[in-house]
Amino acid sequence: DTAVSQTPKYLVTQMGNDKSIKCEQNLGHDTMYWYKQDSKKFLKIMFSYNNKELIINETVPNRFSPKSPDKAHLNLHINSLELGDSAVYFCASSPHRAGPRGYTFGSGTRLTVV
Amino acid sequence: DQQVKQNSPSLSVQEGRISILNCDYTNSMFDYFLWYKKYPAEGPTFLISISSIKDKNEDGRFTVFLNKSAKHLSLHIVPSQPGDSAVYFCAASISQAGTALIFGKGTTLSVSS
Numbered sequence: 247d248t249a250v251s252q253t254p255k256y257l258v259t260q261m262g263n264d265k266s267i268k269c270e271q272n273l274g275h276d277t278m279y280w281y282k283q284d285s286k287k288f289l290k291i292m293f294s295y296n297n298k299e300l301i302i303n304e305t306v307p308n309r310f311s312p313k314s315p316d317k318a319h320l321n322l323h324i325n326s327l328e329l330g331d332s333a334v335y336f337c338a339s340s341p342h343r344a345g346p347r348g349y350t351f352g353s354g355t356r357l358t359v360v
Numbered sequence: 361d362q363q364v365k366q367n368s369p370s371l372s373v374q375e376g377r378i379s380i381l382n383c384d385y386t387n388s389m390f391d392y393f394l395w396y397k398k399y400p401a402e403g404p405t406f407l408i409s410i411s412s413i414k415d416k417n418e419d420g421r422f423t424v425f426l427n428k429s430a431k432h433l434s435l436h437i438v439p440s441q442p443g444d445s446a447v448y449f450c451a452a453s454i455s456q457a458g459t460a461l462i463f464g465k466g467t468t469l470s471v472s473s
Contacts, residue, residue: 281463286465287447289466291462348453
């Protein structure tokens with residue numbers, strides 16, 4: 247059973263489209279995250295939800311909107327996709343305070359905007 | 361402003377030798393430091409961590425050393441194996457709500473047989 251699963255794994259879409267990436271965790275964790283790994287390989291935090299409540303919202307364009315229907319799911323919707331949105335997006339989860347074991351990551355969604 | 365820095369993008373080591381991966385940080389508020397390993401097309405997986413109150417933590421072939429005065433940590437892998445070839449990310453955290461792990465840029469380790 248996959249602990250943190252993301253769908254789709256690959257997403258190729260045209261500029262201007264709207265797309266969603268879904269994430270689910272079966273670890274019983276309270277907190278979920280979206281990270282972006284850009285072409286420079288940095289893993290940067292975008293959003294974090296704790297029990298469906300937004301607790302971290304980094305400087306991300308308004309075109310990105312996270313949605314957490316329950317604490318096991320955190321989806322990412324992106325409007326009006328731009329070339330610069332091309333990246334690998336990772337979902338992760340953790341207990342409320344991550345502590346020594348940090349986060350459990352999904353396998354990533356590679357988004358390519360053409 | 362990079363709070364966690366991995367200044368070596370790559371490292372090549374022969375099988376059986378020691379691999380040393382380095383990481384520097386700037387924020388003295390960090391109280392946990394973690395190493396993650398990442399294979400292509402997979403997500404990062406937790407490898408080992410260390411609390412800021414310790415200076416060494418060991419788990420099998422992996423040892424992490426923390427030098428708080430220098431704001432520096434290192435991961436030692438002994439002996440290195442070809443299966444260790446991956447990207448290694450250093451990460452740091454502040455144990456309070458509303459903060460997230462901050463990652464370095466990663467170091468690609470290649471272990472040749």
